[in-house]
Amino acid sequence: MKPALLFGPLVLFLCLAYFVPFLGVMQWSVTLPEPGVGQYVKAVSDPLIISVFIRTFRICLIVTILSIAAAYCIAYIWVRGTPMQRLAMEICILIPFWISILTRAFGWVALLTNRGLINTWLQQIGIISEPLTLVRNEFGVVLGMTHFLIPFAVFPIASAMRSLDERVLMAARGMGATRLRTFWAIFVPMTLPGVLGAGIIVFVFALGFFITPAILGGGRSVMIAELIYLRLFQSPDWGLGAAMSVILMLIVAGLLALMMRYARPKSMLR
Structure with missing residues (x-):
């Protein structure tokens, strides 16, 4: 059986489930409330929308950096640690x-509120006298998103680590390089494709987060996905919400193209 026949049902399902509805969203963006590109002009000129995009990119960048740092340590132990580790x-x-x-x-x-476990514990041992504001702000959003996305960053990084040629590391050690120098000069550069791929995956996932920012942000750290929801279901301003959705999809498509170009996904899947 030809491979195309095996992939055909999957491609058909993806088209029906994602591509066709997206075409409808694109139609809304240029027809509601009246035909034209006025909603796109508003989306890129409205100070509120621009500020939400900037906040979204800032939070996503911070989350990506923290997730990659934590995932790299976890992947290193997972790949090169003892069996128990x-x-x-x-x-x-x-x-x-x-x-x-x-x-x-x-x-x-439950952990981060003023009467949550963390604030209660810190007050009981005398480290703080007043509860810290750990939720309903960007800190809580970043913490919750990072916690969720770390596992997604581990797999491509671990895959890149497993594909390393151990003989290169042994050659570096044989030529007198210390473990630390071998790690920074050989190991890290050779795993950068996996790091880049993990970074793009985490960033793309973070762009579409809705539930975590809505709950932990408490409406004070609105991200673009939540703003799109508000425009579509509460305003309602379907044309503007659709225009922001299309812009977000174009950004995601550009990031995925970068991953396909520079992260060498074939080598990550070996």
Whole structure:
């Protein structure tokens, strides 16, 4: 059987489930409330929308950096640690996938509120006298998003680490390089494709986050996905919401194109 026949049903499903509805959203963006590109002009000129885009990119960038840093450490132990360390890392990586994003968000609310476990514990041991504002702000949003996205960054980084040729590392050590120099001069540069791929994946996922910012941000750190929801279902301003959706999709498509061009996904999947 030809491979095209096997992929045909999947391609058809993706077209019906994603591409056709997206065409409808594109139609809304140039027809509502009247034909033209006025909604796109408003989307790129409205100070409120621009500020939300800037906040979204800032939060996504911070989340991506924190997720990659944590994922690199986890992936390193998972790939090169002892059997017990590898087992512990596998448990830490897989268990989060069994917990829904809504449960995680409310779990962080229980930890971070003024009467939450963290503030209560810090006050009881005398480190702080007044509760810290850890939720309903960008800090809570960044923390919740980072916690959710770390596992997604681990897999491409671990794949890049497993594809390394151990003989190169052994040659560096044989020529007198220390472990630290071998790590920074050989190991890290050779795993950069995996880091880049993980960074783009995390950033793209973060751009579309809705539940976590809505719950942990408390309406004070609105991101673009939440703003699109508000324009579509509460304003309602379907044309502007659709225009922002199309702009966001174009940004995501550009990032995916960068990943396909520079992250060498074939080598990441070996």
